[in-house]
Each structure stands twice: as structure tokens, then as C-alpha cells.
Amino acid sequence: xxxxxxxxxxxxxxxxxxxxxxxxxxxxxxxxxxxxxxxxxxxxxxxxxxxxxxxxxxxxxxxxxxxxxxxxxxxxxxxxxxxxxxxxxxxxxxxxxxxxxxxxxxxxxxxxxxxxx
Amino acid sequence: xxxxxxxxxxxxxxxxxxxxxxxxxxxxxxxxxxxxxxxxxxxxxxxxxxxxxxxxxxxxxxxxxxxxxxxxxxxxxxxxxxxxxxxxxxxxxxxxxxxxxxxxxxxx
Numbered sequence: 165x166x167x168x169x170x171x172x173x174x175x176x177x178x179x180x181x182x183x184x185x186x187x188x189x190x191x192x193x194x195x196x197x198x199x200x201x202x203x204x205x206x207x208x209x210x211x212x213x214x215x216x217x218x219x220x221x222x223x224x225x226x227x228x229x230x231x232x233x234x235x236x237x238x239x240x241x242x243x244x245x246x247x248x249x250x251x252x253x254x255x256x257x258x259x260x261x262x263x264x265x266x267x268x269x270x271x272x273x274x275x276x277x278x279x280x281x
Numbered sequence: 282x283x284x285x286x287x288x289x290x291x292x293x294x295x296x297x298x299x300x301x302x303x304x305x306x307x308x309x310x311x312x313x314x315x316x317x318x319x320x321x322x323x324x325x326x327x328x329x330x331x332x333x334x335x336x337x338x339x340x341x342x343x344x345x346x347x348x349x350x351x352x353x354x355x356x357x358x359x360x361x362x363x364x365x366x367x368x369x370x371x372x373x374x375x376x377x378x379x380x381x382x383x384x385x386x387x388x389x
Binding site for chain 2: 168170198200206207208209210213255257259269270271272273274275277
């Protein structure tokens, strides 16, 4: 099946650091990628939708200047958490799909656990 | 916006038992529904995708149904195994809404 690779799997860094998370589709062209955030024992919350070659669409309440998303190719999207603070600590997961995502399954990465000290 | 509820929040069963996980939703104008499993600290593994026009999908020991009129989907797991222990999530891809999940434990 389709594989989505997310890197790094875990990041621990100091407050004020910017952290970049990569999401790659390994065997298909991902026209759309999604970024989610998951707090402990809670479900996934969509942060933004990323379409290749265009600006990301952010969900209400998500700061676009805080969470920078770039989808420069059909196989790679990046999420950069800028000037991270302890409240940004969370589990971040990406998913990818090809063509019309209303008719295709979502394929998820293994997630990145971000811990800000 | 779509509201998604999964019941029960947690379930513990002995190995070999058949079980049903429930997912209810408020907006029947959905594109599709997808069931996932999530192992602790991991991403999501897709189990079954049901298109809006479909009523059920089957894969191995798993069967998922969709009833838009009642706003419900169920995931049926036959002959459960300890390896089935995980959190199961349902999600709708109009607006990427996930349920909070059912944490399943299958005891040997």
C-alpha cells in the first residue's frame, strides 16, 4: 500500500527554537497533504490543508505565522513550528492523498512527537 | 460542522470474541468515511474506506457499515486477537473530522 514517511519521529528542543517536520509520500504523488495535531488521549485535530504549489489553508484558530507549511513538490510537505514554546508540545501527524481526496483513502505518517523544554 | 462520537471510549474483551465499535455523526452529507487504527505513539493505519454511496466494506476479519439515515457507522471485528489491541478511530473527509476513538484491549 501507499507509504507516507514522516521525519523526525521525535524532537526535544529548547523554547524559542524553530522545528521543521517533513512529510513525504514515497510511492505516489500527493496532491494534497494534511497536518494534524493530537494531544494525549484526544483525537486528531486538523491544522491545515496543503496543496502542491499553492498556499496552505489553515483551520480556524491555527496561527499561520506560527505553523509554516510548504508543499513545494508532489512528494514533500513540511511543517515548521516557529519559535516553539512548551504549549506547542504535541504529537504532529501528516497525511497524504492523491487526486480527489473525497474519494481516496488518507495515508498517514507515523507522527512526530515534539517536546519543547 | 460535523460532530463525531465514538462509543464506547474503551473496551476490553477476551480473545476470540466478536465485537462492534460504534461511530455516530450529525451531518449525513458526507463524502466518505474511513476507519483507522492507531497504536500507542504511532500514526494511523487505514483499515476501511466507505464511500458515501456505499453501505459496507469488508477486509478480512473487519466489516464496516454505513447508515447515513441514522447517522451511524459500525466496525465489526470477528474473532478478536491480542494484536487487534489499539485505538480505533472513525473519520469523515468532508472536513477531516475525527472521533475521539475507542481504545480496544483484547486479552489473551
